[in-house]
Amino acid sequence: MALLEVNNLNVRFPTEDGVVHAVRDVSFSVDRGEVLGIVGESGSGKSVTNLAIMGLLARSTRIDGSIMYDGSELVGLPRSQQTKFRGNEIGMIFQDPMTSLNPVYTVGWQIAEAYRAHNKVSKQQGIARAVELLDLVGIPQAVKRVHSYPHEFSGGMRQRVMIAMSMANNPQVLIADEPTTALDVTVQAQILETLMEIKERTNIAIVLITHDLGVVAGMADRVMVMYAGAAVEIAPVDEIYYRPKMPYTIGLLGAIPSEASDGKKLRQIRGTTPSLINMKPGCPFSPRCPLVQDRCLTQTPTLEAVDNPAHLAACHRRAEIESIDVRALFAPEVVA
Numbered sequence: 001m002a003l004l005e006v007n008n009l010n011v012r013f014p015t016e017d018g019v020v021h022a023v024r025d026v027s028f029s030v031d032r033g034e035v036l037g038i039v040g041e042s043g044s045g046k047s048v049t050n051l052a053i054m055g056l057l058a059r060s061t062r063i064d065g066s067i068m069y070d071g072s073e074l075v076g077l078p079r080s081q082q083t084k085f086r087g088n089e090i091g092m093i094f095q096d097p098m099t100s101l102n103p104v105y106t107v108g109w110q111i112a113e114a115y116r117a118h119n120k121v122s123k124q125q126g127i128a129r130a131v132e133l134l135d136l137v138g139i140p141q142a143v144k145r146v147h148s149y150p151h152e153f154s155g156g157m158r159q160r161v162m163i164a165m166s167m168a169n170n171p172q173v174l175i176a177d178e179p180t181t182a183l184d185v186t187v188q189a190q191i192l193e194t195l196m197e198i199k200e201r202t203n204i205a206i207v208l209i210t211h212d213l214g215v216v217a218g219m220a221d222r223v224m225v226m227y228a229g230a231a232v233e234i235a236p237v238d239e240i241y242y243r244p245k246m247p248y249t250i251g252l253l254g255a256i257p258s259e260a261s262d263g264k265k266l267r268q269i270r271g272t273t274p275s276l277i278n279m280k281p282g283c284p285f286s287p288r289c290p291l292v293q294d295r296c297l298t299q300t301p302t303l304e305a306v307d308n309p310a311h312l313a314a315c316h317r318r319a320e321i322e323s324i325d326v327r328a329l330f331a332p333e334v335v336a
Ligand SMILES: Nc1ncnc2c1ncn2[C@@H]1O[C@H](COP(=O)(O)OP(=O)(O)O)[C@@H](O)[C@H]1O
Pocket: 013, 015, 020, 022, 040, 041, 042, 043, 044, 045, 046, 047, 048, 049, 276
């Protein structure tokens, strides 16, 4: 059994306009030392999936399915027991480090408190642990910087502080939700490198969430592509890049300059994602799909293996996709 196993996860938010079905029957797993990338446009259910794992959704949220962490079921666990996992066994870092760090306390104090929340140690021992962690994430002169305030750090350094804080209790799983989205490209690369170093040193499992398929390229072992709350393709990273089987994935790939697209025109997926209230039967991608057929409008495709048991795609035309130049069917990107 994998370290973290999510099975048939459904998340529904009751709202005034109706029930928002934000996560629809999602299943995936991640093991020690493995990086799973979760990719999809904004609103595809990536964050909600992981907030469900962390037990951070409001009580009114309906969560069905199973989330097994190292043999323990997390769905339905009383709040008091969830904290045993959250921030301890499972760590999480968010997109915007400034909103998660408290400006009035030193970074060392904040990391020490994260450590002390789960360990009976003195303040000094907490600070010593903070120095160790700042060192782990590559902050120079950690002994000195431990006494700095968040505003004294650059955006990239603050994100390192957040990673340090999430590692305070040696979690076995780290969920990184768009950890580099707010950062410029050079800093982005440094942060990803830091995450990889931590993985090498600690054998931690990482769930890396991003809207940018380019970010997971050098990082992930496997990738899950989400669309409108559902997983539409899941495969080893090279399969996703070189043999994608789902038109949506191909559309995402067409929008990034990469080795695989070398010299080819960039493409875009026109249109917007469907409403998650009262979803109609049929393929949710059909209004935007260049390969759409009649059956796509009435039959919802399920995730099925194509060619390789580790490569699943939810598309009626998955078997024939390799013989079609799907990329060329998406609209060329308009260059300003
Ligand atoms: N508390 C909530 N109440 C109602 N709808 C929500 C709530 N949180 C998220 N959603 C909806 O769930 C969908 C998925 O959101 P999210 O997981 O944040 O997307 P992503 O992280 O992929 O950008 C979106 O349509 C969003 O509007």
